[in-house]
Amino acid sequence: MSYASHVLTHLRKDLRLEWRARDxxxxxxxxxxxxxxxxxxxxxxxAFPSLARQISGGLLWVALxxxxxxxxxxxxxxxxxxxVLDAHRLSPAPxxxxxxxxxxxxxxxxxxxxxxxxxxxxxxxxxxxxGQTSLLLVIxxxxxxxxxxxxxFFSALSLRTRNRELLLPLVLFPIxxxxxxxxxxxxxxxxxxxxxxxLWLKVLFTYDIIFTTACVLLFQTILNSD
Amino acid sequence: MNETxxxxxxxxxxxxxxxxxxxxxxxxxxxxxxxAPTEATMGNLYRVFFWHFPHTILSFVFPYLNCAASLLxxxxxxxxxxxxxxxxxxxxxSAELTVLYASVGLxxxxxxxxxxxxxxxxxxxxxxxxxxxxxxxVSYVLLRRFAGPGQTAVLSAVLAVFAAIDIPICYMxxxxxxxxxxxxxxxxxxxxxxxxxxxxxxWNVAAWAMWGAFALGxxxxxxxxxxxxxxxxxxEFMAAPEAA
Numbered sequence: 001m002s003y004a005s006h007v008l009t010h011l012r013k014d015l016r017l018e019w020r021a022r023d024x025x026x027x028x029x030x031x032x033x034x035x036x037x038x039x040x041x042x043x044x045x046x047a048f049p050s051l052a053r054q055i056s057g058g059l060l061w062v063a064l065x066x067x068x069x070x071x072x073x074x075x076x077x078x079x080x081x082x083x084v085l086d087a088h089r090l091s092p093a094p095x096x097x098x099x100x101x102x103x104x105x106x107x108x109x110x111x112x113x114x115x116x117x118x119x120x121x122x123x124x125x126x127x128x129x130x131g132q133t134s135l136l137l138v139i140x141x142x143x144x145x146x147x148x149x150x151x152x153f154f155s156a157l158s159l160r161t162r163n164r165e166l167l168l169p170l171v172l173f174p175i176x177x178x179x180x181x182x183x184x185x186x187x188x189x190x191x192x193x194x195x196x197x198x199l200w201l202k203v204l205f206t207y208d209i210i211f212t213t214a215c216v217l218l219f220q221t222i223l224n225s226d
Numbered sequence: 227m228n229e230t231x232x233x234x235x236x237x238x239x240x241x242x243x244x245x246x247x248x249x250x251x252x253x254x255x256x257x258x259x260x261x262a263p264t265e266a267t268m269g270n271l272y273r274v275f276f277w278h279f280p281h282t283i284l285s286f287v288f289p290y291l292n293c294a295a296s297l298l299x300x301x302x303x304x305x306x307x308x309x310x311x312x313x314x315x316x317x318x319x320s321a322e323l324t325v326l327y328a329s330v331g332l333x334x335x336x337x338x339x340x341x342x343x344x345x346x347x348x349x350x351x352x353x354x355x356x357x358x359x360x361x362x363x364v365s366y367v368l369l370r371r372f373a374g375p376g377q378t379a380v381l382s383a384v385l386a387v388f389a390a391i392d393i394p395i396c397y398m399x400x401x402x403x404x405x406x407x408x409x410x411x412x413x414x415x416x417x418x419x420x421x422x423x424x425x426x427x428x429w430n431v432a433a434w435a436m437w438g439a440f441a442l443g444x445x446x447x448x449x450x451x452x453x454x455x456x457x458x459x460x461x462e463f464m465a466a467p468e469a470a
Contacts (some may be wrong), residue, residue, distance in 0.1 A: 036363045118450050149389075157381050171366050171385060175362040175392050178399040185403065214391055218384050221300065225380040 005091045010101025017078065018109065019124040024071035028113045031070055035063035037114060045125040050192075052125050057187030061143065063155055066112050068147055069172075070225055072155040073165045080159070089223055099219040103152040110144050120123055130193030139190065139197065142204040143183030149208070150176055157222050179207045241443070248436040255433035258426035265423075267464040271341045276426055278334035280434035282356070285327035288438070289390065291320040296386035299379060314379040315449035317386060319442050321366050327438065328360040351404035358396050364447065375456075 003011075018024055039059045045052040079085040089100055118140070121127070153171055158167040173180075186200035239247070257316045259276035295317035302310035335353070347353065366385055373381045 048370055093227075100417070157384065158369075158372070160377065162367070162374070163372055166370045167369065171365045174358065175388050176363045177358050178392065178395045181399055181403060199402060203402070205393075207395060210391060210395070211388075213387060218387065221380060221384060225377040 001093070003097055006097035007101045007104070010098055010169055011104050012076075014102060015107035015108070018105065021066050024074055025109050025112060025179060026068050027109060028067040028109065029116060031067040032063045032113055032117050033120065034076075035059075035066060036117070036124055039063075040124060045127075049083065049126060049128065053130065053191045054188060056121065056125050056127060056222045057191050058184045059125075060118070061184050063117075064110065064114065064144070065147060065173075065176075065180070068112060068151060069169055071106060071109055072148075072151040072167055075102060075152065076156050076159045077164075085159075085223075095220040095223045096216045099152065099156070099215065099221070103149050103203055103215075104214065106148045107141075107145055109140035111141065114144065131189060131190040131197070132193075135190050135197060135201075136187070138201060139183060139186045139204070142201065142208055143179065143186075146183065146204060146211070147176060147210050148180075149212050149215055151220070153219065156219070160225075175211075179204060179211075182207065215222070228373050241440075242354035244436070245440055248433065248440050250421060251429065251433040251436055252365060255430040258429045261440065262423050264427040265306035266333075271338070274334050274338050277434075278338060279427060280431040281327045281334065283431060284434055284438050285324055285359070288320045288324040288327065288442075289393065292317050292363075292386050293313045293321060293390035294313075296390075298388070299383045303380070311379070311453050312450065313448070314383065315453060317383065318370060318443075318449055321363050321382075321386070321443060322326070323438055323442055325360065325367055327434075329358065332356065332360060337402050349404075351401050354404070355397050355400045357410045358395075358400070359393060362392060365389075382386040398433075415459060 020034065021029040027193040043051065043055075045056070076085075079088065084122070089095075116221045118136075151168070154175070155164075155168050158164040158171065161167050182203040186197035189195045190201065255276070259273055262273070262276075264270055265272040271462055297311050299313040299317060302313060335356075338346070340346045366382060366389060369385050370382050400435045
């Protein structure tokens with residue numbers, strides 16, 4: 001089997017598991033919606049449209065970040081039941097294909113949440129973006145991959161630690177700071193239309209490439225860590 | 227248990243000598259800092275700089291040591307476990323010293339900022355990057371606490387590599403961020419050091435570098451001893467008749 005077909009097999013398995021239970025997606029959708037509502041309590045987005053434009057890029061990413069945390073914590077603990085993870089470690093398939101399949105599955109879940117909730121967000125916050133909205137079609141996937149790739153990696157890293165659900169955000173957030181900065185700035189630039197988001201797209205793209213490489217190279221070490 | 231008894235409780239003579247020398251240089255550095263000429267605009271307030279500067283500079287040195295030790299650990303892990311454990315002990319020592327020195331750097335910087343600018347904190351490029359450095363190594367120390375005994379070294383070595391990759395990206399992206407929206411209180415040029423103050427600065431850098439080396443060595447020895455105690459306990463357990 002080629003590397004790509006290993007990745008596809010893992011991806012199909014994760015998608016099928018999610019399709020049968022739909023736990024992660026439903027959880028993330030509702031969680032993000034709740035965060036959107038809670039932030040609306042903190043300030044009145046309809047009364048201050050320019051303030052809404054300035055901060056809702058950040059709010060959207062914070063909501064997605066928290067929501068993806070809930071899905072990421074689940075994604076590997078599934079493999080612990082019936083010692084499935086040990087079976088994966090014994091299999092001759094490349095370990096990184098396992099990781100890439102899982103990361104792609106998580107990427108699709110979070111993207112689905114964005115597709116559903118971005119319009120809801122725009123409606124609830126009464127957003128009228130002043131920049132080039134089509135750029136969001138690049139910013140959202142790049143930002144999501146930055147979160148999900150590292151998130152999948154660190155959730156595998158914290159899988160067998162004490163308090164793994166607490167540990168994941170503690171190690172993931174500091175590492176993701178540059179990516180968060182870039183995705184929030186790029187989204188805000190699109191919404192306010194004050195600056196071109198080109199620089200932040202480059203930062204995001206570079207971050208994605210560098211950290212995807214690091215994750216793929218180091219995943220084997222993590223999987224066989226004990 | 228016999229394994230652990232070969233360590234004496236006291237420090238070796240050269241370590242005591244080093245400590246004595248360090249304390250002497252620290253005292254002399256303090257004397258130099260207190261007797262340096264008063265600064266023109268800030269008065270005596272600026273003297274906190276003599277502690278802020280060495281700690282900040284040195285807190286940029288320890289992460290390199292941590293990254294190097296973590297990489298060595300990952301390389302040696304497969305075929306030389308004993309040397310790999312030594313690298314891991316060095317990695318934990320340097321990470322904890324990073325947190326310690328960066329905390330002192332942040333605290334002294336805030337004291338200075340409150341007195342000189344009237345605010346404790348500002349989201350200036352340097353301050354933000356420095357805070358992120360601190361956050362990264364605090365998360366490293368936390369991971370070491372949370373990880374299971376058998377895998378602490380591997381997981382934290384991987385995180386150290388990620389942190390080392392992250393720092394330059396952080397540094398550049400925050401610079402770009404703050405040049406796009408310049409902060410009003412603090413430009414990127416913070417003047418220069420008057421030549422007469424150089425001596426005090428250099429003595430203090432030397433003193434805190436010596437102190438850092440001493441603390442690093444102590445922490446390394448402590449971690450090695452802990453590792454050997456665990457190994458000895460494991461041997462004893464394996465040798466006990468009930469274990470068979």
